[in-house]
Amino acid sequence: MFIFVGCAGGGTSSMFCQRMVHEINQHDQNLTAIFDDVTSVFKRQLAYGDQYDLIFAYGGIDAIRSYNVFDFGQLFDVVMVAPQVAYRIGDTEKLMAPYPTIVEKIPGKIFGTMNATVAYPGLLDELIVLDERRAYQSDIQTAEKARDKNIEIFVAGGSRDDDYFINLKQQLAQLNIRCLYEPFNLENLYDESKTDFEFRFIFGNASLLTGENFPQIARRINAFMIAGDPTKSPMKKESWLRDYQIDFHYFDKQTDFATVLDFLTLVEFKSESTSEISVDRFEKQELKPLKNFLGIIYWR
Known part of the structure; x- marks a missing residue:
């Protein structure tokens, strides 16, 4: 499952993803999780998808634009909006409307505490509900050349x-x-x-x-x-x-x-007769193990 966590500039969403992923990997034997900035997740999506159950991508909510929303809609199951930019939910929902991706505000009790031990069970429950909602979403309708009359x-x-x-x-x-x-x-x-x-x-x-x-x-x-x-x-x-x-x-x-x-x-x-040509954008990458400092800060 691919989850994009968007905040104002990517700082607090990075901290949130880091703490949640650490807690999941430490205490949940049934799940494997990874986090990375959204650009890196796009580049490594095949490798991450093969090796992890939950892939968290962090960044500014403004990373979703009209020209790349197709890519977000194809990759991400959920877009979670941080409470401090909740006013952007409407605009984000309009952009993502043609896709099955669910857009949801992160509950304040989950995001605000930044206490992973307390928050991550609630986050998992939230993701299960969102995943079920996504299963009922309508077919994708995109404004692309194969469907555009002009x-x-x-x-x-x-x-x-x-x-x-x-x-x-x-x-x-x-x-x-x-x-x-x-x-x-x-x-x-x-x-x-x-x-x-x-x-x-x-x-x-x-x-x-x-x-x-x-x-x-x-x-x-x-x-x-x-x-x-x-x-x-x-x-x-x-x-x-x-x-x-x-x-x-x-x-x-x-x-x-x-x-x-x-x-x-x-x-x-x-x-009038062609369908969109799909060309692989990303090479499958072999992932190096994460390095860490005192089990708090992680990087690749």
Whole structure:
């Protein structure tokens, strides 16, 4: 079971997880538990899931964002909100609503005492109840490219102010195809636009694509248009597009409208029939044993 414990900045949630895990491992022979910061838990999820019954991840409640909520919803069974940020429960519930993850405030009598011996039995009872509730949650409905009716194209190396794209937008408009041009921003990529469109072109440099953010980008973007000549200067991250089975097309100022329209038509056709491609983000890691100082502070 994966549990995310969110507080204001990660400090008190770290202390809470550390004490609970220590108590569980010391006094409950039926359970094994581990804690780590949320970024590390994402990276080691396979290894942790194989070796432990309860995996506690700590961090700030603001770690859950629109662009990574899919990852939280896929991994975590429970999001437990610390009492001092209880006012964030509503926002967190809205983000997690499409997923079976349960969002719950940590009871004050459990979190406030920080006395693991007293609190951890109550915590286990709470987790059992939450796990049962989770079993009844509805199917996942996510705003991802496979279920989204609009098409989103990442333009790598182009500018929305170029004459080429100004003309492209005008030519598409003559076919009653509405286009939206926006600069790349991971947060905005997952925001639902208030403007109706058939194609949203997201402009950004290929250097903005990182190993950390590409899974979120790939989950939303239907295709790439890449500025340049593939025989002379192919995009270095082209292999990522192939891994995720994302269609791409190279273009320059000489690429005619008919060629671009054929590509967009192909992307639209495939988007209506494809299911989301799942690519493993994390390598299975061999975990080193935890080190500790006087059995109080633990680290890896």
